[in-house]
Amino acid sequence: MFTDHQVNTFSLIAAFFDSCRFGYEGFEGYRKSTDLYKLLRCIQELEASGLIDSQHTVFADLGCADGRVNILMSYFVKLSVGIEIDSEILAEFGPRKADLCSRIEQTKLILPPDNITLFRGSSLDPETYSKIHAQLGVRFADIDLFYTYITLHDLFAEQIAAAAKPGALYLVYGFSRVLPRYEKLEILAPDLGSQGIAALYRKELESWNKSVQTSSRVPAILRA
Numbered sequence: 001m002f003t004d005h006q007v008n009t010f011s012l013i014a015a016f017f018d019s020c021r022f023g024y025e026g027f028e029g030y031r032k033s034t035d036l037y038k039l040l041r042c043i044q045e046l047e048a049s050g051l052i053d054s055q056h057t058v059f060a061d062l063g064c065a066d067g068r069v070n071i072l073m074s075y076f077v078k079l080s081v082g083i084e085i086d087s088e089i090l091a092e093f094g095p096r097k098a099d100l101c102s103r104i105e106q107t108k109l110i111l112p113p114d115n116i117t118l119f120r121g122s123s124l125d126p127e128t129y130s131k132i133h134a135q136l137g138v139r140f141a142d143i144d145l146f147y148t149y150i151t152l153h154d155l156f157a158e159q160i161a162a163a164a165k166p167g168a169l170y171l172v173y174g175f176s177r178v179l180p181r182y183e184k185l186e187i188l189a190p191d192l193g194s195q196g197i198a199a200l201y202r203k204e205l206e207s208w209n210k211s212v213q214t215s216s217r218v219p220a221i222l223r224a
């Protein structure tokens with residue numbers, strides 16, 4: 001259960017970002033913005049189910065754009081990591097967060113925790129994870145919850161199947177009704193948060209050791 005103060009904070013953040021959502025062909029890759037009200041329902045279900053918690057969970061948005069998902073998620077996890085390939089889009093994070101924080105302060109709500117770090121790079125490039133490890137001490141195999149808004153969802157699923165830890169969660173936003181199936185990932189919640197927009201997958205528990213040990217496609221930095 002959340003206090004009124006918390007609920008008002010999350011609502012302000014959702015309203016702030018949802019007033020500037022994007023849905024266009026960006027310079028690199030297809031850019032669209034998550035509806036944070038809908039995502040909030042998903043997060044609340046994850047929290048209520050004990051699948052995430054602010055003491056332990058490492059979260060990664062694999063195409064974070066201006067970091068809006070990272071900001072909302074930061075209240076619910078220990079570390080909120082974002083990766084964005086397009087430096088111009090990533091540069092929107094600082095000014096937009098500063099604007100948001102001044103509104104949060106004006107309304108005496110709760111500022112985001114100091115646990116958000118965004119990286120410029122490709123989520124498919126081992127070098128990106130080397131940078132994350134050097135800065136945060138976090139490896140790919142330490143990430144508990146991966147996120148994408150459709151972007152490269154199938155390639156990220158392959159990477160998670162090959163190199164994430166057993167039981168790692170993968171939240172794919174942007175699908176309803178017809179859900180993709182990914183090898184070695186099971187569907188845990190086909191309609192997380194009952195918003196008709198996001199599906200939660202989990203890496204099979206038994207597939208991890210064998211796949212990491214046998215796959216020559218898994219770079220060393222991605223291994224535990």
Ligand SMILES: C[S@@+](CC[C@H](N)C(=O)[O-])C[C@H]1O[C@@H](n2cnc3c(N)ncnc32)[C@H](O)[C@@H]1O
Pocket residue numbers: 026028029030031032033034061062063064065066068069083084085086089121122123124148149150151152
């Ligand atoms: C659909 S947008 C989602 C933005 C944000 N996660 C959200 O939900 O509001 C996808 C973002 O992924 C970025 N992207 C595309 N390919 C990428 C890659 N290989 N690694 C990291 N980011 C990537 C795009 O530039 C774009 O900003």
